[in-house]
Amino acid sequence: MSEQELKALRVRIDSLDEKVLELISERARCAQEVARVKMASLAEGEVPVFYRPEREAQVLKRVMERNKGPLGNEEMARLFREIMSSCLALEQPLKVAYLGPEGTFTQAAAMKHFGHAVISKPMAAIDEVFREVAAGAVNFGVVPVENSTEGAVNHTLDSFLEHDMVICGEVELRIHHHLLVGENTKTDSISRIYSHAQSLAQCRKWLDAHYPNVERVAVSSNAEAAKRVKGEWNSAAIAGDMAAGLYGLTRLAEKIEDRPDNSTRFLMIGNQEVPPTGDDKTSIIVSMSNKPGALHELLVPFHDNGIDLTRIETRPSRSGKWTYVFFIDFVGHHRDPLVKGVLEKISQEAVALKVLGSYPKAVL
Ligand SMILES: O=C(O)C(=O)C[C@]1(C(=O)O)C=C[C@@H](O)C=C1
Structure with missing residues (x-):
């Protein structure tokens, strides 16, 4: 490709970006109007409902149906997911509690479902997510409910028995686990591997084959495992991409889950x-x-x-x-x-x- 051609294509991209920019801004102004209409049509004492999961599902489905490529349907829907998330933030910034700490798969699920324009709050335990929603400190909570390899997340099921919650959405996430180490770790001297019990179970066969004599230590989450190994010389963690990026860890082995279709389903809980x-x-x-x-x-x-x-x-x-x-x-x-x-x-x-x-x- 000649320099000339490249230049001409970039001019075209600049001009298209200007149009995309104007259209996104117009859409955002429209969402502000929607908020005004919602406020104006309230009965006395009624609280406005800005977040409309049923409408969001409809918007994303429509995008997928009309998409003609070359971007894939999921990719295109993800872009619209983020546009809608930002539009909603203009109407009302949503607060979302999730099973933390930062870097967990539950956080990734929250972002996949609500987009990145929410205010997210990591909680230390599943029950705390329920309590935070019940107390009205956040609009929604995100908790794992089942894994395709390990089955039900009992803490979540039991929490439903104790709290009056409305499930308002679900999201599924393909779970890829990596073996992660900090920069000072000598890879032949690993004596301990940290992860959440469910993640250790999801990688059991791989661990038996590659690290049969290394101690496996269950901690409260795989993000917590990643955080720990950052400062330890002889330890590794099993965790996902988000935690690896957040704590600056190196992937010693990638996608070590025993089942390639390993997925977790998460629920969005609220009062709506x-x-x-x-x-x-x-x-x-x-x-x-x-x-x-x-x-x-x-x-x-x-x-x-x-x-x-x-x-x-x-x-x-x-x-x-x-x-x-x-x-x-x-x-x-x-x-x-x-x-x-x-x-x-x-x-x-x-x-x-x-x-x-x-x-x-x-x-x-
Ligand atoms: O249609 C609405 O009710 C809107 O508020 C607009 C919009 C959107 O951006 O499309 C934004 C937030 C809602 O969750 C659903 C859709």
Whole structure:
């Protein structure tokens, strides 16, 4: 390519950027207008709802449907995700608590779902995320709920039993783990590997093959593991990209998770009900009386109405020995007539039924 050609292309890019800039600014002014309309149409005592997950899902889906490339759908949606995040920040800067410290996969999930224009607050434990939302100190919280290799995150499920929370979104993240060391670490003298227990479990086979005699130490998060090895000479951490970047660590081995499709699903929790989008999921907690066939009774209405169950998890209930609650996710919104019917049928048989929330299926 000649210098001349390159110059001409850059002139074209400059001119396109000016148009993109003007269009983004126009969009942002539009969002400010939306905020004005929302404020003006409030009934007395009503609080404005600026964040609209159902609308965001619709915007991102539309972008993906209309995208003709060469950028991929996900890439394009990510760009719009950030534009929308900044537009919303003009209406109302969202505060989001997540399972910290900084650099965790939960933080990455929060950014993937809300974009980077939110004010994010790391919390030391899952229960603290719930409490922060319940106290109204933040608008939303982000917590992990299940991993494709290791299963349910029980702390999160148990927290739903203790707090009244509305689930308003989900996001899935492909989890890649790396073996990380600080700059002063001699790689042949590693005597300890830190990570979160779930991450150690997700890399068990790799560790058995490569570091069978090295002590594995479970800490509160993999970001915490990364933070520790920064100052230690004989230690390594298992953590992800965000933590590696944040603590300036070197990747000794990349993508060491045993299963290449290792993914974690995260939930957004808040106090806001989300209207239907036509492509939603619902999460419920049900407790049945301890009698034969109870689980069968619970599942039959779903089957009879062709409702797709995406997950069922059992946890000990907090109210009695050997009694259980079921966490069930299914496709549909609790306001859909078919779903309403199923929930009514179940509540006739159940000791208790609580809808945790209906929310758009993850778009990104
Ligand atoms: O449509 C709205 O209600 C808006 O506030 C606008 C907008 C957007 O930028 O498109 C911004 C924030 C909401 O969460 C959803 C969409």
